[in-house]
Amino acid sequence: MRSLVCVLLLSVLHIAAFPLSARSEDVKTLTLYHDSDYSNHYESAYAMKMGVLTALAEINNNVQDYQLTLIEKDNRGNANRSLLHMQQFLKDPNALVFIGGLHSPPYIKNREFINKNKLLLLLPWAAGGPITRYPSDDNWVFRLSVDDTKAGYRMAQFATQTLNCKNPLLLLEDTPWGKSNNNTMLKAFGDIKPQVKWFNWNTKINNAKLMLHQIKNTPAECILFVGNAIEGAVFINAMASFAKNERLPIVSHWGITGGDFFANVEQAIKSNLSLHFIQSCFSFLKTPQTALTKNVIAQSLSLKPTPVAPTELISPAGFIHAYDLTKLLLQGISQITLTDNTEHNRAKIKHALENLTMPVNGLIKQYQRPFAVWSANNIDAHEALGFDDLCMANYQPDGKIHIINNPIGNVE
Incomplete structure (x- = not known):
């Protein structure tokens, strides 16, 4: 009797296990x-x-x-x-x-x-x-x-039409990405010929302050920035270290939003530093x-x-x-x-x-x-x-990204 029970139990286990094994092989x-x-x-x-x-x-x-x-x-x-x-x-x-x-x-x-x-x-x-x-x-x-072949045009449009910037300056990371943006933005500005300054990855705060001090001594009225979150935070904090009447507005590519940028520039943003950046036109907050x-x-x-x-x-x-x-x-x-x-x-x-x-x-x-x-x-x-899917944006005091509606009309 005990042998029969064992045989039946093994049979049941075999029958139950087989389809599980088959299913696992099918995945x-x-x-x-x-x-x-x-x-x-x-x-x-x-x-x-x-x-x-x-x-x-x-x-x-x-x-x-x-x-x-x-x-x-x-x-x-x-x-x-x-x-x-x-x-x-x-x-x-x-x-x-x-x-x-x-x-x-x-x-x-x-x-x-x-x-x-x-x-x-x-x-x-x-x-x-x-x-x-x-x-x-x-x-x-x-x-x-x-x-970038479109982003530069949206950024240039915002700088000239919304900020009324007559003398833009391009501050670009010295990489293939920065060079790609340089080509596009020079075309986007048309008859306006912006100056161009280059920076390297891992630029530190003192070098950033020196570069911005040099830029302030040019006719530049605004800065178009192309870089990522790490260097972006360095330059934003460097700009925030200047007196408010000496700061230039910054129009940035979206690379700054890719890391813990806001946490590193929160005080600068709250000091009313002018910073806008490009995004696509959808927001979960809308x-x-x-x-x-x-x-x-x-x-x-x-x-x-x-x-x-x-x-x-x-x-x-x-x-x-x-x-x-x-x-x-x-x-x-x-x-x-x-x-x-x-x-x-x-x-x-x-x-x-x-x-x-x-x-x-x-x-x-x-x-x-x-x-x-x-x-x-x-x-x-x-x-x-x-x-038309690209908009400008800015940070709210709590770090949320606010999308700005595009102006009506074509890029000049």
Whole structure:
């Protein structure tokens, strides 16, 4: 009798275990690599990550019986580390897409490698103009982000029309990103010929004060700044050290919002220093909220194991852009049949992104075929956002970002 019970028990355990084993073998995984500066600009990296995860959570992280997972890859702002991550991605049999940001230089410097190796790169944060404009229809980079070829025009418009600045000066980081902005801004100002000053990463407060003192002795009436959060905080605090009647207004690129910038300049902001910066034109703080906005907030607050409140993010644009871009990716995936061949999957997704058949409702706007096949006659083919999607913004005393409505009329 005891032997019979043991046999029956083993049979039951075998029957119960078999479907579990089968189900576990049926679960296939595809990975999304997120290459970002988690070390030095964690706030923007985290915001992008949570935007992606929120969009994936809406479909239970599953498409066509494939589980989608995100892998953090910390590039520390170094182009060579990004290249290493790209090489790892290409060797990973489960790798589906490579998501990048915040720095532009890794993707400008490695652009040839990216496209020659058919590495599908999605950018929710990286503004360098050349990144998406690889001169070929075999272009593998798609961006939903601020684009320097347009950002410079919005910043120039704000400086001249809103601030009535007749003599602008460009203060730019000496990197490919800074040089990209220099080219655009010189065109944007037209007949106005701004002076240009360059600075390096890791500029310290005394050098920043010296540079600003030299700038004050020029005819400059405002400064257009292109740099990231670390150097941005140094220059803002340096400007705040001057008497109020000696300060110049600063119009900044959005790179300053990518780290713990506000925490380092809070007192400077509260001293009525004039600082405005570019953003995309959506805000979670805008009221009344749309149904989509409410749903996205609810979804992000229910994320496991780590919920997030988008309204409290230090770098909200990272979340907003990553969410919208992931929604476009998922629409592209819905138009193909995934297989276990990731190279084929990436090629089919690229084609689908260039031929999206359905409108996609995003936070910034509804996207109607945002991408197309790249050509010299359509250099914005891989840009999801246009000039009208870019606004200026400023910080409120509590650190929240306030979006400013655009002026009516064209850029002069």
